[in-house]
Amino acid sequence: MAKNSYLLRFDDICPTMNWAVWEAIERELLLHDVRPILAVVPDNRDPGLMLDPPAADFWERVRRWQALGFTIAVHGYQHLYTNRDKGLMKLTPHSEFAGLPYETQLDMLRRALAIFAENGVRADGFVAPSHSFDRNTLKALAELKINVVSDGLWPWPHQDANGLFWVPQQLWRFSPKPAGVWTVCLHHNKWPDKTLQLFRSELAKYASRMTDVAAVKAAFAGRPQTLGDRISAFHNLMWYHRVLPALGALRRTLVPSRQGA
Numbered sequence: 001m002a003k004n005s006y007l008l009r010f011d012d013i014c015p016t017m018n019w020a021v022w023e024a025i026e027r028e029l030l031l032h033d034v035r036p037i038l039a040v041v042p043d044n045r046d047p048g049l050m051l052d053p054p055a056a057d058f059w060e061r062v063r064r065w066q067a068l069g070f071t072i073a074v075h076g077y078q079h080l081y082t083n084r085d086k087g088l089m090k091l092t093p094h095s096e097f098a099g100l101p102y103e104t105q106l107d108m109l110r111r112a113l114a115i116f117a118e119n120g121v122r123a124d125g126f127v128a129p130s131h132s133f134d135r136n137t138l139k140a141l142a143e144l145k146i147n148v149v150s151d152g153l154w155p156w157p158h159q160d161a162n163g164l165f166w167v168p169q170q171l172w173r174f175s176p177k178p179a180g181v182w183t184v185c186l187h188h189n190k191w192p193d194k195t196l197q198l199f200r201s202e203l204a205k206y207a208s209r210m211t212d213v214a215a216v217k218a219a220f221a222g223r224p225q226t227l228g229d230r231i232s233a234f235h236n237l238m239w240y241h242r243v244l245p246a247l248g249a250l251r252r253t254l255v256p257s258r259q260g261a
């Protein structure tokens with residue numbers, strides 16, 4: 001594995017997603033032999049993810065992706081934000097899971113797994129909608145033996161005391177990074193053509209540095225989290241998710257918009 005390697009993660013995979021864009025993406029993935037994490041919504045009820053009529057062969061496609069070595073993660077249950085709990089990650093102000101009682105979360109995850117099982121799909125991991133989960137979510141995941149979580153701003157993967165293997169997810173676009181395992185999280189449903197073009201050129205550029213969850217697990221299983229990981233994640237949270245957005249907002253206030261000029 002390259003010293004700085006990259007994983008791709010696509011969120012909001014469901015029967016009513018934007019299929020034209022997805023099919024173009026899938027062609028690129030196969031062309032470059034890239035096996036991403038696909039965050040599949042088991043029973044989507046979020047109107048924001050309803051772009052196309054439901055694909056009748058959706059689960060057949062999911063089974064094919066899994067057979068190709070793509071990591072199929074449970075992306076919540078219904079993708080509905082029922083409360084405003086930031087959870088452990090503190091990235092977004094709403095959640096499907098964080099803040100709910102343990103039994104409720106366990107029940108939602110059981111239902112999610114039942115849908116996967118009915119359709120012959122294995123749950124390779126968990127991706128929380130809106131990055132929001134809490135200690136009860138983690139307890140329920142460990143209980144249900146969903147042992148891989150894609151989230152966290154640390155540079156390296158680690159395994160925690162409950163046996164959960166954490167594959168960090170720090171980026172929302174490709175960018176040059178130092179040593180680490182960098183997951184780029186993408187949401188393709190509303191991509192205009194120019195975003196698809198950019199994806200094509202970035203993937204070609206980064207193709208030799210791409211890895212997959214199986215290789216990451218083989219390399220890092222059992223690695224404990226270090227103090228350095230925590231310091232790096234704290235810096236990442238403060239700089240990229242607090243300071244830079246605040247500076248951007250300040251700049252927009254001070255520099256008049258050119259819109260309408």
Ligand SMILES: [Zn+2]
Nearest residue numbers: 011012129130
């Ligand atoms: Zn989502």
